[in-house]
Amino acid sequence: MPEAKKKLKLALYWAASCGGCDIAVLDIDEKILTVAELADIVLWPVALDFKYKDVEALADQSVDVCLFNGAVRNSEQRELAELLRQKSKVMVAFGACACFGGIPALANQFDRESIFRRVYDTTPSTDNPGRVRPQTKLSVPQGDLHLPEFYNAVYKLDDVVEVDYYIPGCPPPPELVWEAITAIVEGKLPPKGSTLAGERSLCHTCKRKKEDKKVTAFHRVHEFVPDPEKCLLEQGIICSGPVTREGCGERCLNANMPCRGCFGPTPEALEHGASMLSAAATLVEGKEEAELAEVLDGIVDPLGTFYRFTLADSLLRIRNKSLGLEEKAEEGEEAAS
């Protein structure tokens, strides 16, 4: 890596995420020391103790790059996204959650009310006799307490702020992270809006043998051990490789597991989930509706299967009626009775 003239200012933030993306940064191993040499880290909650007010105190555009991981689930995350956007020259959506909503966005099948009811009332392990729910504001004798607002839906980062680059993956693989860091340091970034991964789908680099794409039954991964040499789709396992961007290093495929789609859709795919659904359904041979239905019912949970990482990037985004209105009406009825 060439000598940088001036130390970069780098911010890393996690929003609705599992922490895996932060670990992924550390997974570049000893190269992290190089990063430390080249860059001053101004914010990294998972590793270093900073206060938000420290960030607020920074001059606008004074941070060279912000690697933002995690989706936007609540108002705090949104405020931080906006703050970091204001302070950063380059905003990078880092990881599947920031890029497409990721796993947290699967919650878009449910609204706030049903999530709260589940979490604070109905799970078997809940002990909450007062049915206490999180409030955005609570007055106590000592003063007013504030909590961030939990949104009805999960959003991807570019819903709330402009994003300059996308590094997909759950988490992004270390090679890709290092490549991106190098590109940033060397100032050799592609046009804004680019995704720092391949242009074709994963099948392009997948080494498995591809022969006849015909499926007579669909299987889930726990049902049998697939042939590690053969295309998983041809063995009846839904693999999102054909619709998903290459660049991950086939980590899942090497572990004899199908691609789950954490790199998101290829640039020309219409929709990550629906496009793969369309392809998978037509792999089945036959013409009799009842027989076809039997085979295709083997694709359980289409939404979870095909939109595992990209629900917040989909055309429909949230479940219809996921507005809590019906539930409120229900509660109203309960209260009245």
Place this chain on the structure above:
Amino acid sequence: MPGPKIGVYVCHCGSNIAGKVDMDALREFAAELPDVVVSRDYKYMCSDPGQDLIKADIKEKGLERVVVASCSPRMHEPTFKRACQDAGLNPYLMEMANIREQCSWVTEDGEAATQKAKALVHSAVNKARHLEPLEDKTVPVDPKTLIVGGGIAGIEAALKIAEAGKEVYLVEREPSIGGNMAKLDKTFPTLDCAACILTPKMVSVAQHPNITLLTYSEVEKVEGYIGNFEVTIRKRARSIDEKLCNGCGTCQEKCPIKVPNEFEEGLGMRKAIYTPFPQAVPNKPVIDRENCTYYKTGKCKICERVCPPKAIRFDQEDEIITEKFGAIIVATGYQLFDPSVGPQWGYGRYDNVIHGLQFERLSNASGPTGGKILLKDGSEPEAVAILHCVGSRDTNYAEYCSRICCMTSVKFAHLVREKTNAKVYDLYMDMRTFGKQYEEFYNRVVAERDIYFIRGKGAEVMQDPETGKLLVRVEDTLLGVFREIPVDMVILNAAICPRPDAQEVAQKFGIQRSADGFFLEYHLKLEPMKTANDGVFIAGTCQSPKDIPDTVGQGAGAAAEALKVVFAGQVTVTPTTAEVRDTLCSGCRICIPLCPYNAITFDEAKGVAQVNEALCKGCGTCAASCPSGALRAKHFDNRQLYAQIEGVCAE
């Protein structure tokens, strides 16, 4: 970046569109859409002055896209494509909005129609913006025509094409050509005998050097497309050597097995080795293997022994013929409505209740009674009732009018009077005498003695338990009374119906059927021979009930259609095929088994799929299954369709 310059042309179609949709509002709406530089309306856009408006704007305003809001593209797409081409604009840069068939004609409310028309125009403009120029391609045409069905329609078509100097294969399922017409006795309105006018044509077919006649044969498979159909025909084993057989008939004379003759509609018998009727073409028998003793027991072989030229071939096998054709004419005819479906008519229950074709055979000099009108017991009837509209004009069966039955009934009445002394009661709902000299013929028969025309539908046929006579119940709507008429014979003039295997045949040839079950023409009035499958034409009663003159006319018309194809020598094939964008294809191979034409193959060297554009028909199914979007359906690509969706949803 500014988009391409778009011109929008709104057609009034006289009052067809303008009577419902607000033309000014639509024109002004279109003018406001992005990239639209000119928006005009005109009384008839398809007329020369209308087309000139478009051409002038292309030249003078440098239009790069044209949107015509008018009738269905199935109607005038070629017209406007040509207009664009004439003015120097690639014809694939023209898009139509169907605001007549799918808007003004189907909408009650003018305001709603205008709103819908706006949405459709918006959609078309959006698509037009993303259109790309494409070049038509031509492929050579095989000069042969296949005709399926050897009735009068198929015969007429075969002769016309053969006489024009082009080669024809005529395929007939039965052992002889002739079809239903060969069963008829006299034909209305001139009363010339069917055989007299048909037989010469049948013989011409057999003799014409340009006609290959395949009887006792069936089309098994049709592949390919206009100009290049590949057809598999099964020529069933006749069990005789056709070259050796001289048609002497000795085998039929000596064969000991008698079974009902299909040709005689169950009234007469034939042998196990037979020609269906004396004038059969070819005049060579077939062995009906289901009934032949030899095939059942391995013994007999009388025919082999008596055959002078030793032409019998018991071990003959079906022959499979594959041949290429440029055009196909389907003329598979009709089947008579089965009156036993309705117990009220007594058919199948009472001996002397017969249907129209059975009467034709009775009356035919070569038929089972030698042309005498006789009851089952051999006696002559004293009174005969003829019932119209059996199975037609009846919502319980077929809603359509079977067209010919009024005239055949009149003919039957005349024939009964000519050949017997019986009184005739003709029970009609309406007398429809639609053809040349038909009304005159009716008037002539009306004047004949002892023929009673009663306006009313024959409702029921019963048997008088005392006299054994048949009783026909009818409401005489002119007199306003219910009547029970005692007769000896009832002729049910059953409807012309689609053949029972019409669906199978339709699928084989890629044609559709209308709600009544007959084959669907491309346009009821203007394209009665064309079908949705380019290069496949229809003729005769497989399309709708017809009399002989109309059937012959349509047969000749279909011949003209086929000749148009084969004389052109080449045919334009659509450039709207699929294509693989190499830089996006990852070689997943999902598309490869999806193509029914095997147009997609895998390029091992490049590691990508590729489309053979000569084989691709442009359905776009592969594009909808390509997950990464590497496969693109030209003229219907993702961007164009997304833009259309945005357009229709915007208004």
Place this chain on the structure above:
Amino acid sequence: MTQAGSPKSQAAAGEGWEPKVVAFLCNWCSYTGADLAGISRLKYPANLRIIRVMCSGRVSPAFVLKAFHEGADGVLVGGCHPGDCHYLEGNYKTLKRKLVFERLLEQFGIEPGRFRLEWISGGEGDKFARVAEELVKTVRELGPLGSTAERLGRADGLALRAEGGGGNA
């Protein structure tokens, strides 16, 4: 107890709301059937707007989602009857997709009545008009679905930079 927020009552309250239905019709059968409805002067609601494709097999499930995304309240896909496909088998592909896709729509909370796959031949103008009539009626009863932007707006009221939808096309 109030139902003010439910879609149905929104429909009732939404003065002048008219459902939008997008129909993707194959050129050879159902588009021809729709033309025949016109030629026969059959009447059906103007809410249904047609987009022509060559084969129902061309209709990516994403097109249907895109229509809902843009604010369609219902979507019809029309193809040739089984066995009648002009392209031999395109309609079977459509059927296969539908069998999974309708379950996906359900997971998205799109009521089954909003999406229909119908086989309509070129001779079935009356069937086309009837299906159009029924679909519009069903969708009218279900009430407005709203575009994705509207639904997200109702969810959290955030001013989003874009309403999403991948943006690929």
